[in-house]
Amino acid sequence: MANNASNGDHKSSKPPPTPSPLRNSKFSQSNMRILVTGGAGFIGSHLVDKLMENEKNEVIVADNYFTGSKDNIRKWIGHPRFELIRHDVTEPLLVEVDQIYHLACPASPIFYKHNPVKTIKTNVIGTLNMLGLAKRVGARILLTSTSEVYGDPLVHPQPESYWGNVNPIGVRSCYDEGKRVAETLMFDYHRQHGIEIRIARIFNTYGPRMNIDDGRVVSNFIAQALRDEPLTVQAPGTQTRSFCYVSDMVDGLVRLMEGENTGPINIGNPGEFTMIELAETVKELINPKIEIKMVENTPDDPRQRKPDITNAKKMLGWEPKIKLRDGLPLMEADFRLRLGVAKKL
Template identity: 60%
Template sequence: MFCSAPAICSFRLLFLSEKRREFIFGSQTAEETSAERFVSSPNGGMNGETKDRTTNGNVRSHGYPEVRNLNYKERKRILVTGGAGFVGSHLVDRLMLEGHEVYVVDNYFTGRKKNIEHWIGHGNFEMIQHDIVNPLFIEVDEIYHLASPASPIHYMYNPIKTIKTNTLGTMNMLGLAKRTRAKLLLASTSEVYGDPEIHPQVETYWGHVNPIGPRACYDEGKRVAETLCYGYEQQEEVQVRVARIFNTYGPRMHMEDGRVVSNFVLQALQNVPITIYGDGEQTRSFQYVSDLVDGLIRLMKSDYTQPVNLGNQEEHTIKEFAEIIHEIVGGTSEIINKPAVIDDPRRRRPDITLAKSVLGWSPKVPLAEGLAKTIAYFRNELEKTAQPIRPVNLDSFFHYSIQA
């Protein structure tokens, strides 16, 4: 369903506080910070908005960040499934600023309208509330297929739906790509490697996944999604790109996301115990969201068709990570251990040799800098919330996923 009230949406946008605007775009890279330059206008960019050209020919729609002015050959119609989610909304910002026409499809299971509300009513932007397990008929040139819950809490909440989204949903998007001759980029995951037996993980590793465990709905769902991509490539000549995304963090993560970054930051900010699952010796490598967005766009533009890891190689134990966050935030939280989670990967670190060579990509944002922006975002969110936010813990919902 198309947003039927752009005027109302834009009206709300007009009254976003300065602080709010700062946090909407608080995570952008240097290139992206042009988005912060909102133009105040009496109509705030409502339908029937006025547009004018800046000295460099770019289009400035009143009330919106300045977007590039592309000619019809350069401008693409780009669909972002899951575009109202954490990663999707940052990607949408970059594509909009580059001057493309962007269509966001989201069912709002974990995505939120407020992540993209600053574009609603813009002439290059369309928001479609739609669940991709049902077919979609629009005309597009490129598809970034991100739609799927990604936090273990969310994807285990309704495993059947997670499987459907990644299988039927991916098939529908590949069908759309086939019909429109669009290029499709699949947001796959490091979870296709499962609990890996080789370290760091290279793209040629086939993985070590429990097909009937609590994580299987996501891990196997994404593995089938990859298989579907290459089936459509071979049989139907659909152009596909596959990004294997490693742990990513940044502003706009859901307050109840349940993943380790948001949990630890929210716990530290509220002086409640920081909860480590298991002994905390398991490792992860965290990449900042703007680095990921850069990698996704480079991959889409590249000629490389096989899977590519996108992640930061700096690896920490979860115990170290709890200490780092505690140190930066300060406060009085103690660090406690909770039962371990079933099938929790013991080690995870990407080998990004391939991304460096075929995309010329490597992450740029240091952990301290990314965490500072993320903590500032959550601090601001908490200030706006009347009640304390209790981070969602796996053991509160999923007794079956806790090791005996």
């Protein structure tokens, strides 16, 4: 049963902290200085592209390249409005900024299970460090939380008011519970110190620049199809996911940051597909000759995942535009280029 929580329209009773006087002085540039942690990653790099389109923005990326890559942001290196810092958010960072998009965290099960302690440190200590920075310089901070905070949901689709059904001691808990704690920290800093916060609960996202072997289902299926390998569907194959194309996701994040609502707000595509349906679609679009093979499932794999985006529509004027069948070929082209697999005539 759903419990009452924030409806995404929380307003602070405390005034926000005073911004750094440097930002308002005659020596200050008129540009908005924006920090993106995890900006060399999949979603982060697309967000950087979007922010750099605005000539009034200066963008600073902080990334330790655990899952990100310089290749994703190479085109901006050397640009006068862009700065790249090799940095791990579990260590403090001292920069003067107006906004912080805090994306830094492994988001793929392969990566966060590989080093679960590092994952929860990134979620907890990293978020504490970014909140400390936001407090010091008077910046607004947006956290990319996750649909994983809902766990294996007993409510479908999932509204922001649902408190979730999460295993606190499972192999995925470093990510699920880490993000839940990160949300707690965001609201505690907001209530106690008046920090301007925004929380996005992002659902499955896909598109160019995803790590090819990161263990997430869309990238797995496309890579397997291009390599003429069977598409491995985890049993029973009836579990569902909703897939949002990365440009739609980035648009939602920017709208949330620029809007007046703290969140949490779900950002995702409510189009729901079973894993079998996804595999059949990839097979049809990319490689009709391959087979679909059922394999053993992983522990704590959610059976259903679909966002209720009522709040995103109402408060942000946002909803996804790109359908799965239109987005998959764009991702296929990127994977073909990186894998060196030419399209068969």
